[in-house]
Amino acid sequence: MAAExxxxxxxxxxxxxxxxxxxxxxxxPLDPKIAAAVAAAEAAGPQNGETVRIDSWIWSVRLxxxxxxxxxxxxxxxxxxxxxxVKPAHAVRVGDEVRLRHEGRERIVVxxxxxxxxxxxxxAAQCYIDNSPPPPPREAVAPVAIRDxxxxxxxxxxxxxxxxxxxxxxxxxxxGPGGGAGKPRP
Numbered sequence: 001m002a003a004e005x006x007x008x009x010x011x012x013x014x015x016x017x018x019x020x021x022x023x024x025x026x027x028x029p030l031d032p033k034i035a036a037a038v039a040a041a042e043a044a045g046p047q048n049g050e051t052v053r054i055d056s057w058i059w060s061v062r063l064x065x066x067x068x069x070x071x072x073x074x075x076x077x078x079x080x081x082x083x084x085x086v087k088p089a090h091a092v093r094v095g096d097e098v099r100l101r102h103e104g105r106e107r108i109v110v111x112x113x114x115x116x117x118x119x120x121x122x123x124a125a126q127c128y129i130d131n132s133p134p135p136p137p138r139e140a141v142a143p144v145a146i147r148d149x150x151x152x153x154x155x156x157x158x159x160x161x162x163x164x165x166x167x168x169x170x171x172x173x174x175x176g177p178g179g180g181a182g183k184p185r186p
Contacts, residue, residue, distance in 0.1 A: 037123040041115045051091035052114045054079060054098070060115050061124040063100055063107055073102060098128075107132045 046052055055070035058079065064070045071088040073079050078101040079086055092098070092111055100107045109128040119127075147154065154162065 031122075034120075034122050037120055038126065041113075041117070041119045041123050041127075046114055046116060051093075052116055053088060054081060054086055054090045054092045055088035056116060057092045057111070057114065058098065058100060060118045061109075061127045062118070062121060063109070064102060073100060078102065097131075105132075105135055 055067055055074055058064050058073075059067040059070045064073060070079075074086055074088040074090070077085050080099040081090060081092065081096050083097075083099075092114065094111050094114060096111045098107075098109050098111060100109075108131045110131060111128055113127040115124075115127055118124075147158075
């Protein structure tokens with residue numbers, strides 16, 4: 001613990017770590033606001049011998065929006081620690097691999113720091129190593145035709161155009177550029 005405190009003082013003192021190059025243990029120098037937030041998060045962390053619940057940890061590092069959502073994800077079997085399904089009260093340790101299925105995506109993170117209280121996003125990102133696959137690309141959504149207010153009811157031609165834009169119905173058989181589906185002209 002004393003070695004951690006000395007390392008913490010080195011990185012907080014004048015911004016130079018052991019290398020003397022302005023970096024804190026080989027990482028980028030921290031913004032003073034982020035450094036203060038990290039110090040507050042460490043102070044709010046568990047004391048010696050105390051543990052942190054998994055539902056609380058995934059909420060505090062901003063993997064889920066609320067703690068109750070974290071607990072529900074654990075109860076539903078969407079949270080795994082080192083490959084094992086866990087209950088919300090399971091204790092998380094530094095070095096554990098946490099897999100969370102949430103909002104149609106799987107997040108895979110390795111715990112680097114234990115915290116209990118919710119912190120800002122830059123500080124939360126320092127509490128884990130994200131090994132998640134990249135999110136799937138968003139599908140391009142065609143712009144929906146917007147009618148002017150008070151324009152009245154759409155005509156049959158307008159309705160067909162709206163359906164074509166939305167992809168609900170393609171042109172049927174016999175409908176061509178002439179627009180008619182009746183008898184062919186002589």
